[in-house]
Amino acid sequence: EVQLVESGGGLVQPGGSLRLSCIASGFTLNTYWMTWVRQAPGKGLEWVANIKGDGSKKTYVESVKGRFTISRDNAKNSLYLQMDTLRAEDTAVYYCARDNSYCNSPVCYDVFDIWGQGTMVTVSS
Amino acid sequence: AIQMTQSPSSLSASVGDRVSITCRASQDIRNELGWYQQKLGKAPKLLIYAASNLQGGVPSRFSGSGSGTDFTLTISSLQPEDFATYYCLQDNNYPRTFGQGTKVEIK
Numbered sequence: 320e321v322q323l324v325e326s327g328g329g330l331v332q333p334g335g336s337l338r339l340s341c342i343a344s345g346f347t348l349n350t351y352w353m354t355w356v357r358q359a360p361g362k363g364l365e366w367v368a369n370i371k372g373d374g375s376k377k378t379y380v381e382s383v384k385g386r387f388t389i390s391r392d393n394a395k396n397s398l399y400l401q402m403d404t405l406r407a408e409d410t411a412v413y414y415c416a417r418d419n420s421y422c423n424s425p426v427c428y429d430v431f432d433i434w435g436q437g438t439m440v441t442v443s444s
Numbered sequence: 445a446i447q448m449t450q451s452p453s454s455l456s457a458s459v460g461d462r463v464s465i466t467c468r469a470s471q472d473i474r475n476e477l478g479w480y481q482q483k484l485g486k487a488p489k490l491l492i493y494a495a496s497n498l499q500g501g502v503p504s505r506f507s508g509s510g511s512g513t514d515f516t517l518t519i520s521s522l523q524p525e526d527f528a529t530y531y532c533l534q535d536n537n538y539p540r541t542f543g544q545g546t547k548v549e550i551k
Contacts, residue, residue: 354540356488363531363542363543363544363545364480364482364488364531364533364542364545365542366533366539366540366541366542369540378538378539379539380539381445381539414487414488416487421493421494421497423494426494428476428478428493428494428497428535429476429535429540430478430490430493430499430535431478431480431488431490431533432490432499434487434488434489435487436486436487437487
C-alpha cells in the first residue's frame with residue numbers, strides 16, 4: 320500500500336525548534352519530488368516547501384525562508400522538515416505529500432497525489 | 445506570488461443538485477491547475493489535474509474546465525459523500541498557491 324506517515328509534531332515555545340518526519344512506503348521515494356503543506360486551525364491550505372528526488376533542488380514559501388529546511392534521506396524512505404525560530408503563526412497541521420508529475424508531452428503537471436494524515440504543530444508559550 | 449481566488453466561499457446545496465465552484469488566478473496559468481477535496485479532519489484528496497483531467501478513481505460526476513485565469517469545478521449531481529471543502533491549486537509557478545477554499549454544506 321502506498322502510504323505516507325508524519326510524526327514529530329507537538330507543542331513548542333516561540334523561538335523554538337521542531338523536526339518533522341515523513342516515512343514513505345509502497346513506492347520508491349527517490350523518484351519523486353516531495354512537498355510539505357500546512358493548514359492553520361480553521362484555515363485553508365498553504366504550500367510550504369518541496370524538494371527534488373535527489374535532494375538537489377529545494378523551494379520554499381517566502382514566510383519560512385531562512386527558518387525552515389526541507390531535506391530527505393532516500394535510503395531511509397524519509398522526508399524531513401526542520402523548523403527553527405518558530406512563531407505563533409506557524410501553528411498548523413503539517414502534511415507531507417508526494418509531488419508527482421503527470422506528463423502529456425510536452426507539458427507536465429505537478430500534483431499532490433498521496434498525502435499523509437498530518438501532524439499538529441502548536442507554537443505557544 | 446500568483447493569487448488564487450475561489451468563489452463562493454461557501455454554499456448550501458441538496459443531494460442531487462448541480463454545483464459549480466470557480467477559481468480565478470491573478471495571472472495566466474495556462475491549464476496548470478488542480479482541484480482537491482478535503483473532508484473534516486482528513487488530508488486533502490486530488491480530484492482533477494491539468495484543469496480538466498479526472499484523477500483515477502474519482503467519480504465521473506466531478507468535472508473541471510477552464511484555462512488562462514478562469515476555472516470551474518462542477519459536481520453534476522451532489523452526493524452525501526461530497527459535502528466537504530474544495531480547493532484549487534496552481535502549479536504554474538512557485539510558490540504553489542491554493543485558493544482559500546469553498547465549503548459545500550447540506551441545505
